[in-house]
Amino acid sequence: MRLATLHDYSDRFVRVSTYTLVALWLAWVWGPILWDLFTGLAVTPRTDPPRLIPAKLTLEHYYQIFTSGNMLTYIRNSVIVTGVSTSVSVVVGALAAYSLTRYDPGDGQVSFFALSMRFLPPIAVAIPMYTLFLGFGWINTWQSLIVAYLTVGIPISTWILLIFFQNIPEELEEASRVDGWSRIQTWRRVVLPLAAPGISSAAILTAILMWNEYVLALVLTTTSKAQTVPIYLAGFVTTRGILWGRMGAATVVAMTPLLVLTFIAQDRLVAGFSLE
Structure with missing residues (x-):
């Protein structure tokens, strides 16, 4: 019974670790791209540093x-x-x-x-x-x-x-x-x-x-x-x-x-x- 429980815990740990690493990798790859996307849509003064999620959106920059x-x-x-x-x-x-x-x-x-x-x-x-x-x-x-x-x-x-x-x-x-x-x-x-x-x-x-x-x-x-x-x-x-x-x-x-x-x-x- 203990072996079965340990096996379940190990499988769960492997799955959680895998999903976590995949999520971190996707955030590392797609994070800058999404930031660029929102920066191009942001309604801010031209030289202000970008925010990840802008308050207002516009197509003016495009x-x-x-x-x-x-x-x-x-x-x-x-x-x-x-x-x-x-x-x-x-x-x-x-x-x-x-x-x-x-x-x-x-x-x-x-x-x-x-x-x-x-x-x-x-x-x-x-x-x-x-x-x-x-x-x-x-x-x-x-x-x-x-x-x-x-x-x-x-x-x-x-x-x-x-x-x-x-x-x-x-x-x-x-x-x-x-x-x-x-x-x-x-x-x-x-x-x-x-x-x-x-x-x-x-x-x-x-x-x-x-x-x-x-x-x-x-x-x-x-x-x-x-x-x-x-x-x-x-x-x-x-x-x-x-x-x-x-x-x-x-x-x-x-x-x-x-x-x-x-x-x-x-x-x-x-x-x-x-x-x-």
């Missing part, structure tokens, strides 16, 4: 960022730069990862070198890139950001996809070669479909990094012609104080595309993380 704030221009720049740089990063990363898993001459050293490029802080390459792009006349243009973002996106995409290509049996490729398929046909018809979850995961994670990149955009752009959303959000910190209401509204809007993308591709994302 109206201001889309009219006088011109946020759509920054969103357009972010969408173009993130979309192009992510696409190129994933394509190059897929080709590089497949090549390294099948023909790596350095016994893993080449793949480690590819990832080690990501170890450098962005500011370490921002100044040389600024000097280079200044000579090309690319400062404050989309192409400067796209090329700069590739130094971040390609290593990450390559390293993520290495894991997935390593889990694809080479026997499948050998069987297709026996059937007369070329290496390119095998890669396109056999390898890519099997690695699709991994490619989706790499694309989403790379897109998140590109969308949130701040240092390179800060150094390489000067006006709203090419500046991205993170630069726009930083502009709410002024010498007169922080514009909390507009910052909260703009943050919610800036997060929305990534949340929608992750929600749409969640099945592939989960499959990719589970290596299925």
